[in-house]
Amino acid sequence: MSASSSQARRLLANLALISAVSLSLSACDYVSSFTKPKQTPEEAKAEGIALGAGCRQAGQSLEDCYQRNPDALKAGIFTGWKDMHEYMAAKGIQTVTPPTPAPAADPAKDDAKGKDGKDKDAKDSDRSSRARERDANRDNARSRDRESSSSTTRDSTTTDRRASREDKQPPKY
Numbered sequence: 492m493s494a495s496s497s498q499a500r501r502l503l504a505n506l507a508l509i510s511a512v513s514l515s516l517s518a519c520d521y522v523s524s525f526t527k528p529k530q531t532p533e534e535a536k537a538e539g540i541a542l543g544a545g546c547r548q549a550g551q552s553l554e555d556c557y558q559r560n561p562d563a564l565k566a567g568i569f570t571g572w573k574d575m576h577e578y579m580a581a582k583g584i585q586t587v588t589p590p591t592p593a594p595a596a597d598p599a600k601d602d603a604k605g606k607d608g609k610d611k612d613a614k615d616s617d618r619s620s621r622a623r624e625r626d627a628n629r630d631n632a633r634s635r636d637r638e639s640s641s642s643t644t645r646d647s648t649t650t651d652r653r654a655s656r657e658d659k660q661p662p663k664y
Contacts, residue, residue, distance in 0.1 A: 499555060501634065504558040516658075535563070535564050535567065536564055536566070536570075537567070538563060538564075538567065539560075539563045539565070539567020539568045539570070539571060540565065540567045540568075540570050540571035540572060540574070541554060541557060541567035542556065542563050542567070542568055542571060543567065543571025543572035543573075543574075543575065544562050544571040544572065544574060544575035545575075546559075546568070546571075546572055547571070547575035547576050547585075547586075547589060548575055548579070548587055548595060549574045549586065549588070550586030550588055551585070553568070553569065553572050556568055561654040584617060
């Protein structure tokens with residue numbers, strides 16, 4: 492019994508060692524995020540100043556800027572907004588209005604429309620008319636080929652065109 496109990500203890504010790512090493516190694520990235528801050532306070536304030544200046548130039552109110560950027564420092568946003576307001580007033584710069592996003596369409600209407608906004612039925616009719624046109628052009632070309640092959644004399648322009656094609660060398664790659 493002593494031999495089997497010692498083997499069981501060794502197995503248990505090995506399992507404990509393996510699990511401890513694997514757990515400690517799996518948490519390396521998690522632990523390193525605590526030791527190194529993502530952003531210094533100076534960087535955070537500078538980012539807030541830039542955001543505030545951008546909001547003022549775009550004509551957004553200070554409250555809107557706070558709502559759109561909840562993670563940024565409010566003091567930095569206010570400083571940037573105020574500095575840009577003073578600068579724009581001194582230089583006579585008008586606000587730059589951002590383009591308005593397209594209104595959200597109803598999903599039921601989107602099902603009946605394709606990617607380009609046309610109705611599926613309209614797209615199908617466009618496809619069928621193009622297919623008919625392509626077939627008609629193909630039939631006309633075939634009939635012209637038959638007529639030209641059945642005639643014994645050829646136009647000089649046709650032979651000149653074919654000769655010029657034969658003279659051209661294929662591109663070298």
